[in-house]
Every structure is written in structure tokens, then in C-alpha cells.
Amino acid sequence: MMAALLVLIPVALPLVTAALLLTLTGRARLQQAASLVSGGVLLANAMLLCARTASGAILVLPLGNWSPRVGIVWVADALAATMLFFVALVSYTTLLYAAGSLRERERRYYYPLHQFLLVGVGGSLLTGDLFNLFVFFEIMLLASFALIALGGRARQICMGVPYVIVNLVGSALFLVAVGAMYGVAGTVNMAELAVRAESAGLPDVFWGAAALLLTVFMVKTALFPVFAWLPDSYPEASVTVNGLFAGLLTKVGVYTLFRTVPLFAGAAPGVLQPALVAVAATTMLVGVLGALGRSTIRGVLSFHIVSQVGYMIFGLALFTPLALAAGLFHTIHNMLAKTALIFAGGIAERIGGSGKLYAVRGLARTQPWLAAGFFVAAMSLAGMPPLSGFWGKWFLVTGGLAAGAPVATGISLLVGLFTLASMLKIWNAVFWGEPEGQRYPSRGRYRGMLGATLALAAMTVATGLLAAPIFSRLERVATQLLDVTPYVTAVRAAESHDARAEAP
Template sequence: MKLLLVFPLLIPLSTAILCMLTWYNRSLQRSLALLGSGALLVTAIRLLTRVTVHGIQAVQMGAWPAPQGITLVADLFSSVMVLVSAVIGFAVMLYSLAHMDSGRESHGYYPLFNFLMMGVCGSFMTGDLFNMYVWFEVLLTSSFVLIALGGERAQVEGAIKYVTLNLISSALFLAGVGILYGLAGTLNMADLAVKIPQLGKTHLVTACALVFLVAFGIKAAVFPLFFWLPASYHTPPVAVSAIFAGLLTKVGVYALIRVFTLIFVGETSFTHSLILVVSALTMVTGVLGAVAQNEFRRILSFHIISQIGYMIMGLGLYTVAGLAGSIFYIVHHIIVKTNLFLVSGAVERCGGSFELKKLGGIYLKFPLLAALFLIPALSLAGMPPLSGFFAKLSLIQEGLVLKEYLVSGVALVVGFLTLFSMMKIWHEVFWKDAPVGAAPLTARRQESLAGLLFPVALLALLTVYLGVGAEGLFWLSQRAAQQLMHPSEYLAAVLKR
């Protein structure tokens, strides 16, 4: 049982090791990687059921007791996140098998992918702030290599922007960790939650909170700090940008939610109102940026930003219902956004381009692909009965209950603009006639399409399921939000009191 919490880290690690040992045998690496992501999925399901039934689980690494040793904690929020990451990892792995070119495969794509998954799961599971920094670095370092792997010119330029901004954010995170340690003398998050209120230095803690807000804000790509994202996410191969779009910014959002519900809750009237303002601005700038774009993946990149606004809106509201909405939104968004990126790759396979101008007529040739685009696109825009509708509904409802009319109105309007943007893609890529001189479809391309469409269809089914069966996920996120708002169970599990 004690291993169940370690397995989400050990499975990707051992898969990566095995892939490195079979460096020159690509086909073996492919099967190992698929096996590893399948195993991670099974473990994540077991973890979630265990946490749902038995409450929050915590284990001390190396048997060192709580504030000193490193804790791994799985509460409902983190185990839901681990499960969604595992689902996405599995789908993207299936997609990579059909899509990744042999050059990148033989230069370590699969080990890097698994190190990335280990970093993501580690950031979700850790109960120690410095350990979170280390996991962030694990996932960042592997993402640095993944984004630059292949070394095309646009890729290298995008990677430079991505690396620079993320390194600055890591340095800020480290500085924040240092200040917090100087203040409280501990870095265990549960212990911090106990000690920070006893310090009485509210304003100093708030200043420190803002350092964390900026550091995690860069990683989550919130309003004034998002410029690295649309400059880099469209440069690597589709499988890589899909996993980045699905998971990496969400790790930032997870970290924001974690520290701003557990540690920095002394001056919520200031910090959380600030988050609410930032969330509204993020929604608006993201969606307006998307309107101006004419490249498939850049449009989607800007939509990531606007959706991040929704996710931290629930944190800004800071109620159980608001946080539940946020958690629901994160789950929905990870699945839908990854799916849209995967669709963009299939479209590129069919039409030979990501530029809207050069695409067209996909609907006539591939009606199935068009349908598979419509499901996540409408879900992203918030059409009932898909998952996005319930996600937006719960957030806006709670906003209205709390009389935050402005941010709720912004959320509504941004939903319509998202729909407009999705319809633009629909019209340009699928509906209008193929432009004259468009690249003809070769037989090789058509052959591999089935392998690409399978994971896309899987994720689309999941979106529909989360919409029709929203009640189950909603119940889960409600309970997860309760654990976040009332951390006594978390503290008891970690500090054994």
C-alpha cells in the first residue's frame, strides 16, 4: 500500500530507464513506452479509488517524520490531476506511435516523455515546497529538451523564449521558497499552513505570496506573463505541443491553487481579489489574441491562456463551489485542449499545413475528422451537453451568487468569443472549398490517419461522457474542493495528529 503513492513516480522513471537501456532499439522503446503509460493509467485509477474510499493518503519518504522528511500526499485534487495526466499521457503516447518521426524517436523522445510525466506526477503528489521546485525542474528540463528536439529553426527560437521565461520563473520560485523558509523555518506545506498564521507577520507573508503568484503565474501563463506561450507552443511536433498544452500550464495552476488554499490564506481580501482581477484580464486577452491569429495551433495556444483565466477564477472566488468549478474546468480543459491539438496534427496530415489560408475542404474528404473536431471545439466553447458547458456554468453561477457580476459577465462574453473563434477554424479548415493549388493527399498520409484518429476519438468520447455524466465528476470536484477549503484532514494526514 505504501508503494501506491510512489508508483506514479516510479513507473515513468523505470519506463524512462528501460527506454534508455534500449536506446538503439526503437521498436522495443515504443512498446515499452506504451506499456509504461498504460501502467501509469491503471495505477492512477487505483490511487483515485483508494483516496475516494479511504480519505487523504500520505507517506514519508525514507521514514523521516513529517516536517523534516519529504512527504508524498494524495488528496482528491492531486489524485484527480494524476489520473487526468495519466489519461492524457496514454492518449498522446498512442498518438506519438503513429505520428513521431524516426529521427526524434532515436534521439530519446520516449525517455524524455516519461521524465516529463514523472515531473508532472511528482509536482502533483509532493507535500513539500522545495520538493515541488525540484519536480518542476524535472518536468521543465525534460520539456526544454522535448521542445528543442529536432532542432528546426523555428523550434530553436521558440525554445529560447520558452527556456528563458521559465528559468526566470524558477529563479523567482526558488527565491520565494527561500523567503518563506526564512520566515517560518519549514518547507513542508502542511507545517507551513500551521505555522504561518502563528507568525503574525501578515504583510510580509503577503509580499511573499505575491512572489509565488508571479512565479507560478509565469508557468500558468496568466495575464501579463503569458507571452512565452504563444511564441513557443506551435513550434514542436504536434504530440509534444499537445502534451504541453494539456499538462504544463495546468501544473502552474495546480501549484497556485495549492499554495493559495493551504498557505497564503491570511489576507484573502487582497490576494484572492487580485487573482480574480488577473483571471478576468487573462480571459479577455487570451480570447482577443486568438481572434487575430491565422494559424491553427497559434489560435489554440491563445485559447489556452483565456481558459487559464477560468481556472483561476474559481480560486479567486475562494468558495467551495468556486474551487469545485475550477477543478471541473481543469479536468475538462486538459482533455479538450489536448484533443484539439491532436486534431490539428491530423488536419496537418490531411491538408499539409497549419495555416488557415492553405487549408480547406477537409469536411468533404474526411467527415469523421470534422466531427471529431466539432466535439472538443464545441465543448471548449461551452455548448451543452458537453463537459465545457457544465464547467462554465458552475463557475459563472458561483460568480453570480457572490455578486461578482463583472468577472461573471466577462466569463460569459469570452465563452461566446471562443465559440466565434472555433467557428472560424471550422469554416476555414473544414467547410470552405480547398484553396487552389493545395497539397494533394498522398497515399502515405492517408494510411497513417487511422492511428492518429484513434486517440482523438478516445478523448472525444471522454469529453462527451464527462458532459453527459457530469454529475460524477462534479461530485468528485465538490469533495476535492471541500478538502482544499478545509485543510484539517490534509494536515492530519501529513502531520499525523
């Protein structure tokens, strides 16, 4: 009962909250307050879930009491619980930031859409079968489509269209892959599929479908050949939405890769690992070079998301517990640091009235707290000790060298230098120098926004200082991920647990 409720809340609560928020349309303050209450419950729930799964326990909830082979099943293991916690954290700070940042038109529908996005994210993290992953991806996408076009400006829509189209085609391919897998293997439950994949004897169609699935997840994660939808559309969304997306969306893609790749990796063709390493290394490099060429604050930061995703997948591609844990650590660090940076950039944009580099200068003198928040998050992203980004890279480099991938490891170090360069580019253009172009410098107006930014920056510091305990937990998570057996047994056990397997 208790366990079932813990697994249910991350999806059901945002759904009910969204329904309640729709009753309050037009009353933004009440909507924000209600969202914060709901967000607090989500946060507490995620902490409880983390505590319950810390020992390696896996909570399984078969919806409607159907057998996991044919029905819908939600699974919460240590990885899902950890991700849920940081998702709730980013979501909560975004809600704090939203009040000051949203414009009149955006405020009307932002909060319900935020909740619908959380439904999609929570469902994608918890679901135990591929078809429901598709469904929750679609919920997440539809909410994100609406959020990106929230301002309703022509330019916003024009730049959002590639995002919409690429992701729609991606979803169509997702469905093709799921249908083909179902046709061949007779199930879409991930645990069952893992068993079928191990037992061999599957026709090549299965592996074709698996490759298609991998491609689709690469699109959602914005990895190298298929990232182009991200850098143009994200900066056009409003700052709040941009920050939320940076913290959540691509990271859900990363999560699905961490979830699915180990399930099939044991039996997969041998090219998988070198291909993933190559993709990850290219993504890092292309992302950081693209970011150097951008000329707006959020343009640079958004292109950087691509580069950072490369690091996370690099950790996955190495397939050792150490590297996997490093990839997860980097994911967590990035969710916090990147959102903090975009929020800080948003305030600078508001003060200068434009997002262009050099439009506003000298913020370090007039807005010391904003500058401090940006500086901490930027240095963390660039990998300066003792911040979280340093540890993420440190673990990755040691993991990479131990796993025998010196070239990709070298690239990751080189990319770190470029990252530092583009962070300094923003710093020099916006925060350094004589104050100039600060058209709306009133400090009080940005208090809520600044608070959220500083809170996130403080969390990256905390993650850096607590790196050792966090990392040791993540190493256990990674070990659990690589050894598929407990996951499979837990999901299968849910069947014998309930007598009524088939519906009347």
C-alpha cells in the same frame, strides 16, 4: 505497504521506465510498446488511488522514513489522485498519437523524455513541500525544454528560447521565495507552513515571499501579465509535444495554485481575492482576443490555452466550494478537449503540408471522422450543451453569481462567444468549403493519430454526460481543499507513526 506503493508509483514508475527506454534507443516501436504498458499501469494505479482517496482519506509517504518537518514527504489526497488520473489519460492517448506523428529525428528521444516529463508532473502533484515542488518543476521544465527543441530546426530553437529564459528566471525566483520562507518560518513543508501562517506573528518578509511564490506560479500557469512565453513557443513544437504540453504543463501550474492558495488564504491579506479575480478575468479576455489574431491552426489553439487557464483560476479566486469545484471541472474538461483539438489540428496540418489557415480546405468532405472529432472538441471548448465545456461554464457562472462577482462572470460569458468565433474561424478555414490543398490525403496513414483524437473527443462527450457524478465528487474535493485541517493533520500524523524520526 499497499498505500505506500500507490503513492510511490506515479513518480517511480516513469523514472524506471525512462531508464529502461534508454536501453532501447533507436527502436521506436519497442519504446512505444513499453511506454504504453507503463502508461497502462499508471492509469490503473491512478484509478486505485482515486478509489482510496474518494472517502476523504489522505495517504502520506515520508521518504526515507524522515520526519515530515525536515524530510521529503509525498501526499496523495482526492485532488492529487483526480489530477493524476487525467494526467495518465492524456499521457496515454498522446503515446498512441505519437507513433504516427513523430518525425524520424524526433522519434529517437521522444519516449524517454515523455517519461521524464511524467516524473516531473507526478512529483509536482504529489509532493508535500515547496522545495521538492521546485525540484520536480525543474525536472518537468528540463524535459519540456528538450521536447520543444526536439526537431532541432533553427526557428524552433529561436521561438523556444523565450520559453526557456522566462521559465528559468521564474525558477530562480521560486528558489528565492522558498529560501526566504525557510529563513523566516524554518520549514518548507506546506502543511507546517499553513500552521505557521495561521498562528500569525510572521514578519512581512513571509508574505513578500508568498507573493513572489504566487507570481512564479502565475508564470508557470501563463496568467495575464506573464503569459507571453506560451503562445509563440507551443505552436513551434511538434504536434505531439504541443498536445502533451497543452494537456499537462499549464494544468500543473493550475494545480499548484489550487493546492497552495487555500493553505495561506485564511491568513493572507485581503487584497488576494479581488486581485485573483481581476487577473483571471483579464487572462480570459486577453487570451481569447490574442487567439483571434493568429493565422495558423495551432497558433489559435495554443493562444486559447491562456484564455482557458483564466476560467480555471476564476473558479479558484471565488473561494466557495461550488466555484472551486467548477474550476476543477473546467481544468479536467480542458485537458481532454484542448489536447483533442491540437491533435486534430495536427492531422489537418499533415494533410495540407502547412499549418496556415486556408492552406487546406474542405476536410469535412474527405475526412469526415477527423472533422467530427474536431467539431465535437471545438463545440465543447466553446461551451455547447451537452458537452463537458458547457457544464464547466455553467457551474462557473452559477458559482460566480452566487459568490457575488457579476462583472467577471459577465466577462466569462462574453469570452465564451469569442471562443465560439475563433473555433468557427478554424472550422470555416480548414473543414468547410470545397476540398482544396489536400496534398497528402491518404487515410490509412493517420489511423493511429485519428484514433487518439477521437478517443479524446469521446471522453469530452462522456465527461459531459457524466457531469453530475463527476461534479459531486469534485465538490467533495473542493470542500476538502478549503478546509485545510485534515491535510495538516494527516501530514503531521506521519511523524508519530514512525518511531525513528531523526536519522542516525
